[in-house]
Amino acid sequence: MRYEEKMMQPFYKIGKWIASKMVKKEDVKYQKLEQTLQFVENSAKEKDAFEFTARRIAKVMMILFWGTGLCFLVAVFTGEAKEITFLARPSYGQGSMETDLEVQVEGEGEAQKIPILLQERQYSDQQIDEFFQQAIEDLESVILGENISMQEVRSSLEFPSSVLDGKVKADWFTDDLGLIDEKGNLVGEPTEGGTQVQITVNFSCQDREMDYRFSVCVFPPVRSEEEKQQKQIQELLQSEEQKRAQEEQLRLPGEIEGKKLEWKKEKESPVQMIAVLVVITALCIWMLEEERLQAAVKKKQTALTMEYASFLYKLMALLRAGLTIRGAFERLAQSRQVREHYIDEEIRRCCNEMKSGVPEAQAYENFGRRCQLPEYIKMGTILAQNLRKGSDGLADLLEAEALRGMEERHQLARKLGEQAGTKLLFPMMLMFGVVLIILMAPALMSFSF
Template sequence: MWNKGGKKWNLPFTKQQAVCIAAGMGLYAAMAITSGLRGGSISDEGGLKRAGPGQGETIYDIEVSGLDKKEQHRKVPVRIPVSERRYSEKEAKKLFEQLKPRLEKEMLGDNESFAAIRSNLNLKKSLGEYGVKLRWESDNPELVDSLGGVHNETTKEKGESAVLRVSASDGRHEYTYEFHLTVYPPFLTPEEQAADKFLTWAGKEDLKQQTEDSLILPTIYDGQKLNYYLPKDGSYRLFPVLGLVMAALLHIKKGVDKQNQAKKREQQLLFDYSEVVSKLVVYIGAGLTVRGAFERISAGYEAGIREGKRETRPAYEEMLKTVSQLNSGVSEGRAFGEFGRRCGLQSYLKLSTLLEQSQKNGSRQLRQALELEMVSAFEQRKNLAKKLGEEAGTKLLLPLFFMLAEVMVMIVVPAFLSFY
C-alpha cells in the first residue's frame, strides 16, 4: 500500500491476517444482530417452548425485569427448567392404538408371523421418539422369556403356545398389549436333523452304559456303517505364521539393538572427550610429546581394565588402536587422523586435526589450543548430562501414568460398587 507521498506503508499485519480479523468482526456483527432479534420479550413470542414427549426437560437462561422493586428496569438473570410436554388423554389413546402395528412388526424379528415362531424375538425396552417405555412379561418363560429369547430346542413338532404381554407407559398413561404365540422347533438341515437324532440316541445309550468304564458307540446305526474320528487340532497351523513374525521381530530387534549400541557408544565418547583432552593437557604440559601422552593414557587405561577398576570405554579403545598403529610404524599424523575418523564425532575430528597440525607446524601452540578445547569439552559434557537427565524424567512419565491409573481404579471401583 502506498501513501500520497509515494512511500510504501509497512502494515503491521499481512493480508491473510487482515482477512481473519475482518471475518471475525463480520461474524461478531452477524451474531450480535441475530441475538438482538432473538432478545425481544418472551411474552410476545408465546412463552418458553417445551420439548416433545420423551426428550427431557429444557433449561432456559433468561433475564427478568421487574423483580427488583427499587430498579424496575434492572434485568435479573434466571435459569428456568421447563419439563417435557405430556400427552393428553385423547393423544395417549390415539398413540397407543397406532403403536400396536409397529410393535407387531418389529418384535417378530426373523419370524414370519406369531403363528410360527422359530427364532428369537426383538423386544425393545422403549420407544424413545414417542417417550414410551415398554415392560414385557411371559406366561411361559421357559419357552419364551421376557427378553425375547426363544427356547425351542426340545419343543414338539406340533408346536407349543405362549402369551406375551407388554405394558406401554408414557409416565402418566398406561396401556397393555397381548400377543399370542405358537412356537415350533427350529429349522434343521437334513444333516442337522440326522446329527440331532443320533445325539438323542447316544444320550440314551449313555444312560444305559453308566456302569461301564467308557461309552461304546455302535459300528452300525440305522442300517449304515459308522466310523468315528477325533477332529484334528488346527491350532498348530499358526506356528509357521508365528515363526515368520518372530523372524521379522528379531530382524527389527537386531536393527534397534544396533542403533542403541551406536547411540550408547556416541554418548560414552562424548562423556570421555573432556577427560581425554584434560589428560592430554596435563601430560603435554609435563613435557611429554603427543605420542608419549597417548601411550601413557593408554597404559593407565589397560592397567585399570586388568585390575577391574575400569570398564571398557570406546574413546580409550580407539587410543589403544592408535598406539598400536604408532608402534607398528604408522606415521603420527596418519595415526591421529584415523583416530578421529574412527571415533566419528565432530569433537574428536577437531582434536585429531589439532594433533595433526602440531606434527606439521610444531607443538608450540598445541597446549593453549587444547586448554581452550578442554573448557569447551567440559561445557559440552555438562549440557549432555542435563539432556540425559531430562530424558530420564520423560521416561518416568509412563510408569507414573500407570500408577495414577491404578490409584484411580482403586478409588473409583469401590465407589461404584457401593451403589449396588
C-alpha cells in the same frame, strides 16, 4: 477497483498513519519482512513492509468497525425483553423444559426473575385409546420378524420396548420362558407338531396401561441336513451323558443311523506361540546388536580418553629426544607392550597411511578424526599445523595438553568409580538380606508355637 478494496479504502489512511509510527527501516524485524516480500513478490500485492503493515492494520480496523456496528444493532433490537402472555409447551415426548422469565409487578421498582418448569404436552384419553388400538393392529407386523405368521413361528420374535415412535411403551411376558424368553428369543426346542405359547404385552402411555394377550404356535426351525444330523448327535450325547453321570468317563456314541462316528480331539498346536517367540527373539537380537555396538563405541572412547595423557607424554619425550613427529609416531608404532591399547592401533594406521603416500599433515588430521574425540581432533590439528610452520615449541604445547588430559582422566576415573558403586548397590542389598536371614533364622526357629 475490487469490492474488497473499496471496503478498505476509508480505513487505509488510518492504517498508513499507524504504520508510519510502527515501521522503522533500520529495525531488523522489518528488514526480514522486506526480504520475505521480495521473495514472494510475484504473488504479493505490497511492495514494502510499510504498505504491507498498513494494509494489515486497515483490515483490522475494518473488521472492528463493522463488528462494533453489528453488536450495536443486535443490542438495539434485542436488548429489551419482549412482553409475552403465552409460553410454548414442549411437544409430546420431548420431556420437560426449564426456563427463566422476568416479571414486573405494577408499582414495584425492579423486575423479578422467576424459574418455570414446563411439563411436556399430555395426550387426551381419546388419543391414548386410539394409540392402544393402533398398537394392537400393528402388533403382528411388529413382532413377526422373519416368521410367516403367528401360527407358524420358527425363528426368534421381536419384542420392542416401545411402539408408534415411542408414544406407547411395551413390556412383554410369556407363559413358557423355557421356549420363548422375554426378549422374543427362541431358547428351547418345540415339538414337531408345534407348541402353543401365550404372550402378554403391557402397553402404557402416560399414566394409563392396557394388557393384551395373544398366542403363537412355535415349530422347530427349518434345518439343513447337516444341521439335523448335528442336532441328532447332540441329543445322543446328552442322553448318554445323563445315563452315565456317575461314571468316571463318558462313552462317546460310535454310530448314528447305521453310520460310524469317529471322534477326534483337536490338539493345541504350539506353532503360533513359537512364531511369536521367534519374532520377539529376532527383535531382541536386533536391539541387542545395536546395544553391543554402542557399548563397544563407548568402551573405546573411554579407553582413548584414559590413554590420551600417556600418549602425549611419550610423544613429547620422543620429540625432545630429537625425533621428528613422523619418527616419533613410527617409534611408538614399533614398540611392543604387554597389553595392547586402542591408541597403538590408531598410531599404526596413521603410519601405514603415510607409507602408502598420504601427506603427513593429512595423516595426522585423519588420525584425530578416526578417534572421534575432541581432544584427539585438536591434537591432530596441532600436529598438522606445526608440521607446516615448524615444530618449535611443540613439546611445550603437548605438555600443557597432557596436563589437561591427565585432569580429564582423573575426572573420568572418578565418574567410573561412582558408576561401579551404584551397580554394586543392589548386590550389596541382597547380601545384607541374606545375612539378616542367617542371623535371625536360628532365633525364629527356637520359638515354640
